[in-house]
Each structure stands twice: as structure tokens, then as C-alpha cells.
Amino acid sequence: MSGDARGGTTGTRAAGHEAAHGHPTVGVYLRIAAVLVVLTVLEVGVFYVPAFHPVLVPTLLVLSAVKFTLVVLFYMHLRSDSRFFSFLFGAPLMLAAVVLVALLLLFFGALTLRGASGGG
Amino acid sequence: MTHAAAATHRTSMGLDSRKMAFWAFIGSECLLFGSLISTYLVYKGRSVVGPYPHEILNIPFTSVSTFDLLMSSLMMVLALAAVQRGDMKWGKIWLFSTALLGLVFLGGQVIEFTEFVHKGLTIGTNLFGCTFFVLTGTHGAHVTVGVLWLLTLWVRALQGKLGPANAMTVEITGLYWHFVDVVWIVIFTVVYLIQ
Numbered sequence: 001m002s003g004d005a006r007g008g009t010t011g012t013r014a015a016g017h018e019a020a021h022g023h024p025t026v027g028v029y030l031r032i033a034a035v036l037v038v039l040t041v042l043e044v045g046v047f048y049v050p051a052f053h054p055v056l057v058p059t060l061l062v063l064s065a066v067k068f069t070l071v072v073l074f075y076m077h078l079r080s081d082s083r084f085f086s087f088l089f090g091a092p093l094m095l096a097a098v099v100l101v102a103l104l105l106l107f108f109g110a111l112t113l114r115g116a117s118g119g120g
Numbered sequence: 121m122t123h124a125a126a127a128t129h130r131t132s133m134g135l136d137s138r139k140m141a142f143w144a145f146i147g148s149e150c151l152l153f154g155s156l157i158s159t160y161l162v163y164k165g166r167s168v169v170g171p172y173p174h175e176i177l178n179i180p181f182t183s184v185s186t187f188d189l190l191m192s193s194l195m196m197v198l199a200l201a202a203v204q205r206g207d208m209k210w211g212k213i214w215l216f217s218t219a220l221l222g223l224v225f226l227g228g229q230v231i232e233f234t235e236f237v238h239k240g241l242t243i244g245t246n247l248f249g250c251t252f253f254v255l256t257g258t259h260g261a262h263v264t265v266g267v268l269w270l271l272t273l274w275v276r277a278l279q280g281k282l283g284p285a286n287a288m289t290v291e292i293t294g295l296y297w298h299f300v301d302v303v304w305i306v307i308f309t310v311v312y313l314i315q
Contacts, residue, residue: 082135088140
């Protein structure tokens with residue numbers, strides 16, 4: 001990365017330090033940032049293109065999940081760190097997701113059932 | 121930090137205890153934001169009076185804020201990489217840039233909230249206003265804490281008290297900052313784009 005090169009550190013030395021920490025290189029960080037920007041542009045683009053509206057929700061959820069995963073794996077280093085950290089993060093995340101889905105089913109399922117039975 | 125001092129931070133699993141504690145904290149934060157996002161979704165579309173989301177949310181403006189926060193995450197990893205290799209000149213620049221982008225995000229949120237209040241949406245107007253302000257306000261409070269934390273690190277770096285030996289401190293700050301970023305990734309999709 002040019003900024004770091006101007007900072008007086010050679011790419012080889014930087015890569016050596018990053019490899020020693022098990023973290024991605026600056027080049028990988030920049031590529032991930034580029035992918036994140038492209039995915040964000042896609043998200044906003046999909047929102048404005050009427051042709052995508054029938055599949056808007058699943059498309060946006062997939063794009064969001066990809067961005068989330070990239071940041072967690074590469075910027076938060078879960079890809080290279082201990083799996084125990086992945087467990088500490090992943091288990092509550094899964095629990096939160098289950099609670100979310102359960103609440104949505106509970107509330108919107110109840111609405112659907114009331115609607116089907118003709119009740120208010 | 122000396123090797124002896126570093127060893128005192130190791131758990132029996134050989135992992136850094138501060139990092140382990142912080143991942144556990146982030147796990148608890150997942151539950152906090154999970155509950156707030158669930159509440160927003162459960163009450164979505166149930167407001168009996170306006171303003172409604174599609175009438176008030178400004179997607180282009182929030183897209184810029186999202187881009188800003190994504191770039192702040194990039195600055196944060198560049199700061200960590202610089203500190204790890206002992207390049208404190210760039211470490212300081214990237215740390216300050218991260219805090220600055222965080223401040224820009226917060227400025228955007230202040231503008232957005234002010235505009236919403238002027239358009240008649242407050243926390244007490246309807247279910248949308250209540251869940252929206254609680255969710256995005258809690259996120260904004262986290263960003264504020266992150267900015268203060270980053271500025272503290274930057275000042276310590278200016279004082280010469282931050283170096284490669286403290287790289288773990290920067291890494292843990294980074295974990296917090298990236299978590300705030302991933303929460304926004306979800307909020308941007310769930311609240312702003314899926315209306």
C-alpha cells in the first residue's frame with residue numbers, strides 16, 4: 001500500500017510482521033475493503049432497480065450476510081484466530097438469530113392464524 | 121510489554137485473556153443488538169400514525185454514512201498493521217483517521233435525527249419512531265464510545281506510550297470498532313433498505 005510504503009516500511013518487512021501475527025496482509029485488507037464497497041453499491045443499486053423488487057429481501061439479506069462475514073473473518077481475524085473466539089462470537093450470534101426468527105414466527109404467525117380464522 | 125508480562129495475560133488455553141474476555145463481551149453485545157433488531161422487526165409496519173419509514177428514510181444520505189463506516193474499518197486494520205510492525209507514524213495517522221470517520225458518521229446521525237424530529241418523528245410518535253431511535257441511538261452510543269477509545273489511543277500514541285508491545289490493545293479496540301461496523305451492516309439492510 002502506497003501510504004505505508006511512504007511511511008518507510010518495505011512490503012516484505014510488513015508482510016513478515018503480519019505473518020508473525022497470523023493476520024492478513026495490508027493488500028488483503030485493501031482487497032476486502034474494495035469488495036465491501038462493491039457489495040454496498042450493489043445493495044443500494046438493487047434497492048433502486050424495480051426489476052429486483054420481487055427478490056429484493058433475499059438479495060439484500062445475502063449481500064448483507066456476505067459483508068458481515070468478510071468483516072468478521074478478515075478484519076476481526078476470526079479466520080486465522082483461535083476457534084474458541086469463533087465459538088464465543090458464533091454461539092451468541094446464533095442464539096440471537098434463533099430468538100429473532102422465533103419472535104417473528106410468534107408475532108407474524110399469530111397474525112396469519114387470526115387472519116385465517118377471520119378474527120380481529 | 122515484557123514476555124513475562126505477556127505470559128500473565130495467557131489463559132490455560134494459551135489464549136490472551138483480554139482478547140477472550142473481549143470476544144465474550146462482543147458475544148453479549150450480539151444478544152443486545154439481536155433483541156433490539158428483533159423488536160424493530162416485530163413492530164415493523166404496525167405504526168397507526170405517520171411518519172412511516174418509506175416517507176422519511178433518506179437512502180442516499182445513509183449510504184454515504186455506511187461507506188464512511190466501512191472505510192473507518194479499513195483505517196482501523198491499517199492502524200493495527202502499522203502498530204504491529206512498529207510504524208508508529210502511520211499508526212497514529214490511521215488511528216486518527218478512524219476516529220475522524222467515526223465522528224463524521226456521528227455527525228451524519230445527528231443531522232438525520234434532527235431532520236426526522238423536524239418532520240415530526242420522535243421517539244414517542246409511533247412504534248417506528250420508538251424502535252428506530254432506540255436501535256440506531258444505541259448503535260450511535262457505541263460509535264461514540266469507540267471514537268473516545270480511539271482518540272485515547274491516538275493521544276497515547278502521540279505521547280509515545282503506544283508501540284508494538286501494545287499491539288493487543290489496538291487489536292481489541294479494533295474488534296470493538298469492527299463489531300460496531302458489522303452491526304451497522306445489519307441495521308442498514310434491515311432498517312433502511314428493507315422497508
